[in-house]
Amino acid sequence: MKDMQRIRNAVLFHGMSNGELEEALVSLRAEEKSFRKGHILLHAGKTTTRIGLVLEGSVTIESNDLWGNRTILSLLGPGQIFAETYALLKTEPLLVDVTASEDGSVLFLDLSSLQEPSAVSWQLRLVRNLLTISAQKNLLLSSRSFHTSSKSIRGRIMAYLDTLSLQKKSTVFEIPFDRQQLADYLNVERSALSKELGRMQKEGILTTRKHHFEIHARDR
Numbered sequence: 001m002k003d004m005q006r007i008r009n010a011v012l013f014h015g016m017s018n019g020e021l022e023e024a025l026v027s028l029r030a031e032e033k034s035f036r037k038g039h040i041l042l043h044a045g046k047t048t049t050r051i052g053l054v055l056e057g058s059v060t061i062e063s064n065d066l067w068g069n070r071t072i073l074s075l076l077g078p079g080q081i082f083a084e085t086y087a088l089l090k091t092e093p094l095l096v097d098v099t100a101s102e103d104g105s106v107l108f109l110d111l112s113s114l115q116e117p118s119a120v121s122w123q124l125r126l127v128r129n130l131l132t133i134s135a136q137k138n139l140l141l142s143s144r145s146f147h148t149s150s151k152s153i154r155g156r157i158m159a160y161l162d163t164l165s166l167q168k169k170s171t172v173f174e175i176p177f178d179r180q181q182l183a184d185y186l187n188v189e190r191s192a193l194s195k196e197l198g199r200m201q202k203e204g205i206l207t208t209r210k211h212h213f214e215i216h217a218r219d220r
């Protein structure tokens with residue numbers, strides 16, 4: 001596989017020896033696939049036994065309703081995984097789409113072999129790593145609930161930027177979303193988001209250009 005180093009460095013395979021990793025990839029029927037921006041890797045309503053490990057580029061986990069409304073739940077980059085819950089609950093249909101937000105590649109892994117109890121070392125490590133990743137994702141989902149709880153657009157923007165500032169320990173940082181993605185994540189209209197960001201800049205609350213943000217606030 002061309003991205004073997006990225007696979008080895010992924011949290012999903014943390015603690016595995018080279019031999020364990022090779023055994024895992026064979027047992028999990030690893031399949032690497034490239035994709036183009038906008039391609040839907042997994043469709044809502046379908047079932048899956050496979051998870052995806054992003055090797056290059058990024059994907060969005062999003063809800064697209066019957067009326068054409070899109071809500072972005074998260075954006076995943078290299079080293080991150082998706083669909084692990086659905087792969088383990090293999091008869092449960094997906095409630096979200098997984099869509100490529102840029103060109104890239106994904107390693108698909110079939111978790112069917114984990115349904116049978118085993119003391120194989122790589123399986124034990126993989127399950128432990130899946131639990132760690134699941135806990136981290138629960139925190140991210142909790143954060144999104146907090147970011148979208150405000151009734152005002154400004155409140156949602158400030159909640160989101162405050163979280164990133166805490167995580168990065170700086171008032172100057174890059175966000176992973178473009179403007180449309182940020183609007184979809186915060187569940188607001190893009191034009192309204194842009195207008196509010198413009199007002200916040202005029203008021204000296206922040207400075208922003210594309211993905212770059214600088215928050216003008218007192219030190220914590």
